[in-house]
Amino acid sequence: MPNKLPMGTRRTGDLYDSYEDTPDVKVTLERSEQGLSVTVAWSSPEVPYAAWFMSRGGFLPGTEPKEPKPVPQRVVFHDSHGSVLLIRCWARGFHADAFGPGSGTLWARAAILGVEADLQYDRPHGLSSEISGLREWLGVTSWSIEHELVDGVGVARLTSVPPARIELGDHSGLVLELTSGWQVVPDEGGDRRELLDLLWCTTRSSEPMAWDEHLQLHKALRDLLVLSRWRNESCVVVHAFRQDDPLVTLDGATHGEQWREVIVPGDERVPPPSGWHPHLLRFEDLGVAGINHWINLRDHFARALDPVISSMDLRNATPHTRLAHTGPGLEALGYLLVLRDGATEQKASRMPLRARFERILSEVGDCLPFDGSTWVEDAVSRYNGLKHANRAQPDEVDLLNTWADSVMVVRTWVALELGIPKAEVTKRLVDDRQPRGFSVRN
Template sequence: MYIRTLRARECDWESHLDIHFAICNLLRIAAWKRLDFLSHEAHNSRECIQIPGGVSLPEWYGVRTALTGVSVPAWSERDRFMFDYQDIGKVGVRKWLQLAKRYARGLDPFVSLLDLEGATIDAGIAQLGIAFEAIGYELFQERGKSENAANKKPVVDRVDLLVQDVSRTLSFQPSTFGGRFAESYNSVKHANRPQIDPALKQEHFQQGVELVRKWIAYRLGVSAQTLRSAG
């Protein structure tokens, strides 16, 4: 995939990268795989190459930056996208850019789960719980709750609010998931809570990731049939 952003006026590199990061994160969510950039290039409209016939072509320059990850692509036959461009179209991409901005405090740590390679399940549950808390907080406000009322909602209610939108597309029992995930999350977060078996926490982690990915896809316009077939 090739991403190009153009600005009418000169701007800093980070202003361009905001959109590039957002699109890259959308692909990560669809594939649930760590997908990075292959390369970066930039050009200024005042710097062009003149070719015979009086035609001017933009001259692109390679960019090296520590702000992004650049890696060789690794894609196997087993890798699949939960949804693709045909499922969301231009409208869905526009919705994603808006969603990514409004829900950044929850979606950023969610996507960053892909960067926790080698981390313990406790680390994954903790970060996923942070994502659920932030997404649920924003979603309650979107549904009409005040900041104070949304802030008082426990994590189980925040998770259940997402479940309500996509319950028929999930591969696991949705009605009890909020409580089960809250038990795993609180066992990691609070030293005085009962410990949960690591295998059970791993199950709750995988189910939580599925829930957030399908909730995002639902918000972008992906059909329930497509989400159910994704498993």
């Protein structure tokens, strides 16, 4: 078995941390639907591992360790298949006897395969991810296909092409680029071969930067695609590198960067949509300058955009929850637009809800496929109905429709902010596939 962690894996091996006085211990590394975890056992409460899990309670009075070590942020697992560095760890869940043995579970937010030392991969120099829908949106491919007739027989030739690279510049010390690639995946024990058409989003920094600082830029591109078609898209980290972990051959020589394979919980890829799902925001409209404009816009209007974009993940929530989640984003958008107009923070903060929504409408009203004034009236009434107990409770279908129309308002505003002409936005919204117009089923 290679050094892999497919879903359902259970491996037994040794655990190493950054503390010199912790004893050797055998642990079980597991990847399950719940995440990446290591189960650690101890023979008595005096063993240092016990304090990782029982620090919030579990020791009998007088038996607590005098100087317990905190849960390490990184641990290394090693068995006959290889090594795995687990990063951004925390302890959750244990079972123990008051004076005897016990066991606890250490969880990790990512696993870096092949790393044998306690390297700070929670602060990498580079991070690479796969974002669903991004390759198709960019219109790039790593394969060319040719069809011809040879002696009356149809022949197809599939050929790999040099990778495409789109450089998106420096963003607060992180260089962002998009690179295409291909891969041939054999079917183990079978006769099939799978040809992959890939695209990676990569960030690099000269100094190590926090994992989430890297990931913020990756998620910015994912969010752009979410707003474009209003469908869920995945962003899965697949590789990382650090400058102190170069590629080293058996003779001890170094050979540049070594991008390590990364495993993260929840790495399911969103499949492509079935049927026709047109984009509201297209790469040919934006180009590199437009993508950079979006990244800056997302940062400046995060309080407005984040609640709207994240409402995509509330598929099983009630209509009340969706509008209550999205409403603060609409309030923030109106507030930030008024600030951009030149108003003071005090004046902008005192603006009533209706005035904020009307300010948003002044930017998008001509493009919407529904009456903007009616949206303002309904959104103000129904959102206030949720917030204030002395008002009538809005109908669930009405709440769902107001939420959907509000999402389209924000998507429209983003399209116009990114420079897409009003006439083109209006035309595309007519064919947009965002679900709207909900009604009661009989």
